[in-house]
Amino acid sequence: MPRLRPMICALMAGVVLATASTMATAQTAKPDIKLGNIAPYSGPASAYSAFAKTEAAYFRMVNEQGGINGRKVQFLSYDDAYSPAKAVEQARKLVEQDEVIAIFQAVGTPSNAAIMKYMNIKKVPQLLSATGASKFGDPKNFPWTMGFSTSVYRIESAIYARHIMANYPDGKVAVLYPNDDYGRDIYGGFKDALGAKAKTVIIAEAAYDSSDPTIDSQISKLKASGADIFVNFSTPRFGALAIRRVAELGWKPVHFINTTAASIATVFKPAGLDNSTGLITATSIKEPLDPRYADDPGVQEYLTFMKTYNPEGDVANGQNAYGFLASQVMHKVIEQCGDDVSRANIMKQAANLKGLKFGLLFDGITVNTSPDNYFPITQMQLLRFNGKTFDKVGPVMTETVLQPASQD
Numbered sequence: 001m002p003r004l005r006p007m008i009c010a011l012m013a014g015v016v017l018a019t020a021s022t023m024a025t026a027q028t029a030k031p032d033i034k035l036g037n038i039a040p041y042s043g044p045a046s047a048y049s050a051f052a053k054t055e056a057a058y059f060r061m062v063n064e065q066g067g068i069n070g071r072k073v074q075f076l077s078y079d080d081a082y083s084p085a086k087a088v089e090q091a092r093k094l095v096e097q098d099e100v101i102a103i104f105q106a107v108g109t110p111s112n113a114a115i116m117k118y119m120n121i122k123k124v125p126q127l128l129s130a131t132g133a134s135k136f137g138d139p140k141n142f143p144w145t146m147g148f149s150t151s152v153y154r155i156e157s158a159i160y161a162r163h164i165m166a167n168y169p170d171g172k173v174a175v176l177y178p179n180d181d182y183g184r185d186i187y188g189g190f191k192d193a194l195g196a197k198a199k200t201v202i203i204a205e206a207a208y209d210s211s212d213p214t215i216d217s218q219i220s221k222l223k224a225s226g227a228d229i230f231v232n233f234s235t236p237r238f239g240a241l242a243i244r245r246v247a248e249l250g251w252k253p254v255h256f257i258n259t260t261a262a263s264i265a266t267v268f269k270p271a272g273l274d275n276s277t278g279l280i281t282a283t284s285i286k287e288p289l290d291p292r293y294a295d296d297p298g299v300q301e302y303l304t305f306m307k308t309y310n311p312e313g314d315v316a317n318g319q320n321a322y323g324f325l326a327s328q329v330m331h332k333v334i335e336q337c338g339d340d341v342s343r344a345n346i347m348k349q350a351a352n353l354k355g356l357k358f359g360l361l362f363d364g365i366t367v368n369t370s371p372d373n374y375f376p377i378t379q380m381q382l383l384r385f386n387g388k389t390f391d392k393v394g395p396v397m398t399e400t401v402l403q404p405a406s407q408d
């Protein structure tokens with residue numbers, strides 16, 4: 001027994017030390033970061049839930065790898081069915097009950113517009129919202145709101161305008177656009193970029209409503225104008241209808257199509273790949289399945305992530321690539337916060353992103369913000385569809401957003 005006593009004492013001391021160490025670890029463990037999200041998991045825009053599903057998978061990966069600065073991220077995502085009223089309800093729940101540090105990547109212009117005033121009154125970051133509308137980059141009036149898009153609508157349309165003026169100085173333009181906030185925003189940016197020339201360069205325009213069964217009459221009107229350049233600001237379904245109708249009429253203008261409707265899978269194939277060949281668009285993000293990126297480290301990083309953490313997601317769906325990129329940017333914002341993960345510092349760091357490079361962005365395109373610039377991406381690459389994939393047209397282009405005369 002005398003010999004056992006020192007051993008027992010030593011074992012007990014070891015237990016005490018281990019327990020003390022465990023308690024100390026528990027006491028010093030950093031609290032989780034609660035990040036809110038609102039997305040349409042149901043309703044007519046439920047396809048857009050792909051953003052949130054990818055983002056949830058991204059932060060699962062981050063947590064498995066130890067979190068950010070020693071903190072795990074709780075990604076709390078609620079369904080708003082793409083209803084502005086429901087978005088407000090969910091925003092209140094996230095802010096007042098869940099006490100999230102920010103609402104990240106709320107989906108769509110209507111939902112973000114609905115919660116914007118509330119978020120600014122509460123001084124809670126409405127960060128990297130999934131919309132390219134210009135109203136979400138207005139730090140003077142809404143300092144707690146920042147959008148995020150690989151296409152800020154007024155930047156994209158300004159790039160088309162600059163390219164037309166430089167390469168088709170005598171061109172006559174016809175424009176198709178949806179009769180909604182998106183259509184007015186992107187078309188407004190196009191006219192503003194043309195400046196005084198808009199009155200002579202644009203010789204025809206036609207709008208459509210989302211409930212219209214066809215746009216045959218609009219396309220016929222635009223062709224009859226004699227325009228030799230067609231700027232097609234459409235949502236995917238109407239983009240496909242326009243491409244097909246232009247071909248049926250034998251109209252052969254220089255055809256620009258906005259990035260929203262520049263999907264090979266959902267627009268060009270239904271419209272006919274032959275009919276779509278030659279279309280010009282612009283974006284900031286690489287096409288992950290383009291064979292030219294088979295050895296691209298950034299694209300391979302994304303594909304590996306999808307296979308491991310989001311295997312049910314379609315890698316050909318650009319929403320997943322966008323969700324991955326947005327998550328990487330949010331990751332960097334939190335990382336820059338260090339130990340001060342307060343709402344104020346989150347917003348401060350979001351407005352202090354300098355020259356950030358991410359693998360899915362085209363070379364030469366970086367993420368930049370400042371207290372006066374709430375548009376993280378202001379560069380785009382013009383592309384021409386060759387019947388199979390996209391070829392670059394000229395260098396990366398940069399534009400400054402020309403805000404509309406008034407903001408809501």
